[in-house]
Amino acid sequence: MKKRTISQTAEPSPQAFQSKLFSNIDQTQFPCIAQLNTNIDVEPAYQSVVTGYKTFKYSKPFYVRENDGVLPEVTVAYETYGELNEQKNNAVLLQGGLSASSHARSHPDNEEPGWWEKFIGPGRALDTDKYFIICTNNIGSCYGSTGPSSINPITNDHYATSFPIITIQDMVNAQFLLLDHLGIEKLHAAVGSSLGGMLSLASAAFHPERVGRLVSISSCMRSHPSSIAMRYLQRKAIVTDPNWQQGRYYNTDKYPKLGTKLAREIATLTYRSGPEWDQRFNRRKIDENAKPSLCPYFQIESYLDHQGELFSTKLDPNSLLYISRAMDLFDLSEPFGTMKKALARIQIPVMVIGVQTDILFPCWQQKELADCLQDAGNQGVSYYELNSLYGHDTFLLDLNGVGAGVKGFIETDNSEKGRVVKGRNDHNRDRMSF
Known part of the structure; x- marks a missing residue:
């Protein structure tokens, strides 16, 4: 066998090797990392953003559920679409997600597209020829409603982290104070997606006599460890x-x-x-x-x-x-003792929509909600399971699936009860016992 010889003269000195190794250092630096250190981080002017909203100010102390918290006053920013009829029974409360403002659709005071632009308007999912749609900015946010960036009237400084811990129930209570202000005793429907689905569910549970029907899209009846x-x-x-x-x-x-x-x-x-x-x-x-x-x-x-x-x-x-x-803390059963007692308060027509590709709120959580509502005595529950590419954001994008479903549900008498429409679902899960 022929032996391979290694020429010792070909071995570079440590100094030469080091020189060669770092000769292209300028080319191997990472400018994107260096740029992070040179960016000037300027606070956005979110409080100055014009969305064409109106405001309702509740000038009394607003007590929140946790930690004996209280706000000296509360402001709720809101926008409306369509006309409230004389009977004031055609109002639909649209409840948005974590980062949503009250600007759900463009209008003369703000022509920028809203976050549910294609779902609202004449003949659309939320038909402005038939309904008076109300969309609020949730308390805790920064688009006109009271939140950490708001000025505390007692200290004349931003609340910052002195702002109290708030819950879904507190957000709903603020919304219903607005409804009182508008003279609306009962909603035709509460429609919510993601965080908004929690809000719509809580609206019907805490104010069962004031909600006519309920739509919960890509949400849950309690937050689970994965989303937390x-x-x-x-x-x-x-x-x-x-x-x-x-x-x-x-x-x-x-x-x-x-x-x-x-x-x-x-x-x-x-x-x-x-x-x-x-x-x-x-x-x-x-x-x-x-x-x-x-x-x-x-x-x-x-x-x-x-x-x-x-x-x-x-x-x-x-x-x-x-x-x-607030989303983490959501568990509809807590104020009522058990989930069955909580859901038994909701005896109105309900449509639950889930999406098979949703990672944040997997569709088994919506199926669980629909099943438990039925077990609690509600015979007017419809469950729809969509097979969409868009995951959790399907509620923002799917006019055919989400839009058509919402439109059909809120515009009918809901005489067909207990309906289940779904695509293929490989994730089988036992119904929750409660």
């Missing part, structure tokens, strides 16, 4: 940003943009679906000619970065902390 865990990571991203400053970053030269951006990127993982991303991005690169680095290299990375960047300039980070915690 995802929201925990979002909050941790914010509070570990040094610029968070214990939540007192208002009117300073520092703002927790990086933490807020990362929080949104984490959230986006739960809002869309893997099948959609396989179809939309696959493994395509941002630049086919670029060399691999630690900077965004694949299109999916660029997409997440873009979503985080957009969000970091819109929603107050403290609002995300408080509203996401």
Whole structure:
């Protein structure tokens, strides 16, 4: 056997090897990382954003459920679409998600598209020729309703983290104070998606005599560990940003943009679906000619970065902390003792919609809700399961599935009860015992 000889003279000196290794250091630096340290994080002007909303101010102390908390006063921002009839019985309360403002549809005072733009209007899912649609900005948020960025009238300073812990029940109570102000005794329907689905369910449970029918889309009757865990990571991203400053970053030269951006990127993982991303991005690169680095290299990375960047300039980070915690705390059974007692209060027509690709609120949670409503005596429950690419965000995008379902449900007499319409579902789960 011929032996392979190694030339000792070919071995470079340590100094020469080191020189060669670092000769291209300028090319292997990561400019995206360096850029993070040079960004000027300026607090967004979310309080100055004009959405064409109206406000209702409740000038008495507003007591919240947890920790003996109280707000000296509460303001609710809202927008309306359509006309309230003389009987005041055609009102539909549209209840939005975590980051939603009251601007659900464009109108003369704000021509920017709303977050449910294509679902509201003449002949649409929420028909403005028939119904008076009310959409509020939830308390705890930053688009006109009282939240951490609001000024505490007692201290004349931002509430920041002195803002009390709030719950879904508190948000609903504020909305019903608005309904009182508008002279609306009973809603034709409460329609909600995601966080809004929690709100619509709570509306019917806490005010059963004031809600005519209920639509819950991609939501649940109690938060589960998986969604709590995802929201925990979002909050941790914010509070570990040094610029968070214990939540007192208002009117300073520092703002927790990086933490807020990362929080949104984490959230986006739960809002869309893997099948959609396989179809939309696959493994395509941002630049086919670029060399691999630690900077965004694949299109999916660029997409997440873009979503985080957009969000970091819109929603107050403290609002995300408080509203996401309210979602974690949601368990409809708690004020009533058991889930069966809570759901037994809801004896109105209910439509529950789930999405098979939803990661944040898997469709078994909606099926669980529909089953438990029926077990609690409600014979007017319809359950729809959609097979959509868009995951949790289906409620924002699917006019045919979500839009048509909502329109048909709120416009009929609901004489067909206990209806179940679904596509293939491989995730079998036993009904919850309660």
